[in-house]
Amino acid sequence: MDRIYLDNAATSWPKPESVYSAIDNAQRIIGAPAGRGGYQQVVEALRLIEQTRGLIARFINAPDRRTIAFTFNGTDSLSTALFGLLRSGDHVVTSVVEHNSVLRPLHHLESESKITTSYVDCNEAGTFDENAVIEAIEPRTRLVCLNHVSNVTGSIQPIQNIKRRILDLGREDIVFLVDAAQSMGHIPIDIKMLGCDILAAPGHKAIMGPLGTGILYVSEEIAHRISPLRYGGTGTDGSVEIQPTKIPDKFESGNLNVPGIAGINAGIRYLTSEEGNTKHEIWKSNSKTLLDGLLSIDGATLQGNATMQNRIGVFSISIPGFDCHEASHILDDVASVQTRAGLHCAPLLHRALNTEGQGGTIRLSVGLFNTEQQIEVAIKAITQLAQAGK
Ligand SMILES: Cc1ncc(COP(=O)(O)O)c(C=O)c1O
Known part of the structure; x- marks a missing residue:
């Protein structure tokens, strides 16, 4: 049986053919x-890197390609920002919706008594409240760090007014960081409209690059406040011992992942092509079909919004009578429907949704290349499982 891959929130698969070719090339x-050097291929690799920065900057409406740094994954982008920015005595406002790649760095800094953190709660749909974020700001708050789209419920978070409201409080000193791991490539991101100072994203999810790639946008205004996470060769200013202070070099020690970045380049070109637009429409329609199908299954409980409004095609369900890991295995065994079971690295959200005790949820995440027929097979397999669980 061909695999029906519904784990695109972990990493997208398959990639467009042009992505495989670009990596191979x-x-x-x-x-x-x-x-590093002056021969033809070195220059070509550098040109490709700079061109990819430009493509990404245009894709998210960032002011300059030099504000885009390449990292190893979404986690690496977030760690670079969090460990680079936070100093002793700082307070952070974040939410229970966050992924462990935000929660664990913050927890670590808190356990060393360096920072304090406020976690804003969420509602039943897994969405935090904009007002609660603003109310959690304290005199020592240095950072507001928020998820854009939940990797558990698929809920789009209300972040569009946050920066404006921070500024309305007269708090130009507070940095606004957005974790766009599940949004970039799926929903439009406009850095200028969002006003975010830092945006972290993987390259290997919805923007279709390969695993081992990540993106970090840092505004020129605040870049000087972030220390690098790694030190070393950058291919620039080789004669001096100090790490470059200009972006993006300061965040890019060591050889860049040229094949991976070539993949991101092709991925973004694909997303912005006519074919990519068509696939995006199919992704939206398949997401709706899956949502409606899941809602119609007697015995399956869906977390998050029950309409496609303010959500993307990432769905978490529970099937009473089955442990979520067992259910996920059965779906793969009987119908090659590949899902992910567990807490999805978001333990606080599961606590808030009351799904922690059951070990989490079964997550299905639709990708650009799923077909309607695959979605129907998945709905049928889950329906049969739910009936068996009664
Ligand atoms: C919301 C969110 N943030 C951060 C990450 C971390 O990204 P990566 O797996 O590329 O490190 C993920 C990955 O699943 C995620 O879903």
């Missing part, structure tokens, strides 16, 4: 480090 034909 970078490995076989370019075959050189970016910006």
Whole structure:
């Protein structure tokens, strides 16, 4: 049986053919480090990197390609921002919706008594309240760090007014960081409208690059406040011992992942092409079909919004009578429907949704290349499982 891959929130699969070709070309034909040396392929690798920064900057309406740094994944982007920015005595406002790649760095800094953190609660749909975020701000708050789309419920979070409201409080000193791991590539992101100072995202989810890639946008105004996480060669200013202070070099020690970045380049080109737009419409329609199907199953409980409004095609369900891991295994065994079971690295959200005690949920996340027929097979398999659980 062909696999029905519904774990796109973990990493997207398959990638567009052009992404595979671009990675292959970078490995076989370019075959050189970016910006280290002067021969033709080095220059070509560097040109590709700079062009990809430009593509990403345009994609998220960032003011300049130099505000885009490449990292290893979403977690690496977030760690770079959090460990680089926070100092002793700082207070952070975040939410229970966050992924462990936000929660664990904050917990670590808190356990060393360096920072204090306020976690804003969420409602039944897994959405936090904009007012609660603003009310949690204290005199020592240095950072507001928020999820854009939940990787558990698929809920789009109300972050569009946060920066404006922070500024209305006269708090120009507070940095606004957005975790766009599940939004970038799925819903439009406009840095200028959001007003976010830092945006962290993987390259390997909805923007279709390969695993091992990540993106970090840092505004030029606040970049000087963030220390690098890693120190080393950057291919620039080689004669001096100090780490470059200008972005993006300061965050990019060591050779860049040229094949991976070539994949992001092709991924973004694909998303902005006519074919990519068509696939996006199919993704939306398949997401709705899956939502309606899940809601119609007697015996399955869906977390998050029951309409496609303010959500994307990431769905968490429970099937009474089955442990979520067992259910996920059965779906794979009987119908090759590949889902993910557990807490999805968001323990506080499961606590808030009352799904922690049952070990989490079964997550189904739709990708650009799922077909309607695959979605129907998945709905049928879950329906049969729910009946068996009664
Ligand atoms: C909301 C959210 N933030 C951060 C991450 C971390 O991204 P990565 O797996 O690329 O480190 C993920 C990954 O699932 C995520 O869903």
